[in-house]
Amino acid sequence: MFKFANVRHPRPSLKRLLWGSLGTGAGVVVGAAAGIIGVGLYIVDTLTRPKHLAAFALYTFSPFELGLPAEDVSFPSLHNDHVVNGWYIPHAEATSTIIVSPGYRSTKTDVLGLCALLWKAGHNILVFEYYGHGTVVGMPVTLGYREINDFLGAVAYARKRSPEARLGVVGYSMGAAVSIMGTARSPEIQALVADSAFATHRSVVEYAVSRTLHLPFVIFDWATDLILWWRAGYHFNQVEPLRDIGRITPRPIMLIHGMKDSIVDPHDAALLYKAAGEPKELWLAPDVEHCGVYFSDRAEYVRLLTEFFDLYLKKSPPVQVEITSNELTDSIHNGSYPLIS
Template sequence: MQMVNNQKRTRNRPSWKQLLLGGIVGGGVGIAGAIAGVALYIVETLIKPKTLTNFIEQYTFSPYELNLPAEEVTFPPLYGEHTVSGWFVPCPGATSTIILCPGYRGRRSDVLGTCVNLWKAGHNILAFEYYGHGAVVGKPITLGYREINDFLGAVAYAKQRAPQTRLGAVGYSMGAAIVIMAAARTPEIEAVVADSPFATHKSPIEYAVHRTLHLPFILFEWMTDVMLWWRAGYRFNQVEPLRDIGRISPRPIMIIHGLKDSIVDPRDAPLLYKAAGNPKELWLLPEADHCGAYFEDRVVYVEKLTAFFDQHLKQAHPPISLQERKDDTGPQKSHESYTEAG
């Protein structure tokens, strides 16, 4: 009887191979779960609706404090049921209108310093904030995928308000990336200033993961892309200024970036500059953080932007039509639908 019991215990005891396989499977499931958890956290943080955290976000500067004759305006996006809020500042006798937009979770008041100086330089101004990023609306947001429709709506509104003027654009951070993608899709924008843009949607997420978790983003890349599709309805490769920037030429673009940027990888700026066609400018500031060029030297910053728009909007002839432009593959093909950034 004892021999039989020993044999039964021997048969029920797992072998070392079974233990190893079980450990690998269990560990693999645990690792996969951790990766999925991090990926979901990244996406949920990215698209989370904005909430007020303190009174400073509720009470801020307006055109009134700067004696700007601004009008409160709203306009529809190119696609969407919401309305976009902005300020339109007419300048008597202006032959140009500059559209200005802040970045991710930014407010239109963030760009007031640039607004007032470009208005004094003789431009109409249209400054707006992306829906759900400036004011609290309780709706999920994206990193440029749906917001591009707000910018294209701003282009339509600017042409409606001042149809005889030429359009330029200044964008910051996500707004700069959107300006690049939008200018590639509409010939109405004749001159672009992109301050601290990212080259791809993946880039700022990869940069943040590396700086906070000190881990390579390749561990989470595929799963984050899947979660982004599941939770927000788009993929990384559908928001890619690096792919679009070459289509802006022959219209001019100026790229500005601080080399101590803690939000967008400074290496994105040379990538975008290399991919852009002529005419183009690259202004790198060794000590500036994210969107910090204006604060490094306000006078120089304003002078650069004023000279850029004077040269390319006030003094220069309009660039050749995009429909007439030739490239290495032959005639310019018609662009895809404007429905989303992709």
């Protein structure tokens, strides 16, 4: 059997205990701060990182396969700092043009099926890709802050192609959020359908963090917002469709959302609907994922959109909306409309 020697150990002084505790506490604080910053960097990097397509990624359907008389078109963004690509599909008898706005890192091909059906219903169609999100890739993107300028470029192009046509918009996910912000400052748009839109930039990031890390986003909020400004040049509160949607009235809005959405919190649809003015419609589809309402019931989806645009773009008289220079100035100052200067 082993026997321990009888060794006397000196008692640590109060000073040594105090400094040791402070050192340990400082290490914990530094480690926690580093972890928070690391998560913030990961969020912003994931959000804005350039994407590179595989060589065969463009081997997909086009208007040719659907027999659509589409034209490859390009137009400048609002500030003419890059070119936006799209398809324009003219209809000989159309008195209206519908702009189709795809989502985050989505291509115009992703929404081509709906474009074909709306064209058959008698509308001109302009579908485009947000710069850096679709077939033109390899540069950083944002979640609506810069993309709103592509949307406003699309509105200007649609007006140029058919000046007398009344304008409607269908947007998906980020494209829906951008469409809300863009419609709020584009009086020429007469009707809007927003499918799976987020209420605020912060809310969609918070939802993703809570579902993946199972931690409250408040822990990472301030650091992530600061890193977003440092890396991408804007803050969360500069992309808030919830703040802008009330400005669209009296033009009609239809909001669509799947109640099993794992990307955008379905509660955002209720917030947007509450903030919107009349006329407004809300379609909440149970057991449906992000941007999946069309696929859950194609016939009903197309019927409702066709009736919506027939009513507000063909049968109802045009709605007159004026946006004063003071309103635009105020919106610039509060961050509501990014990159407008």
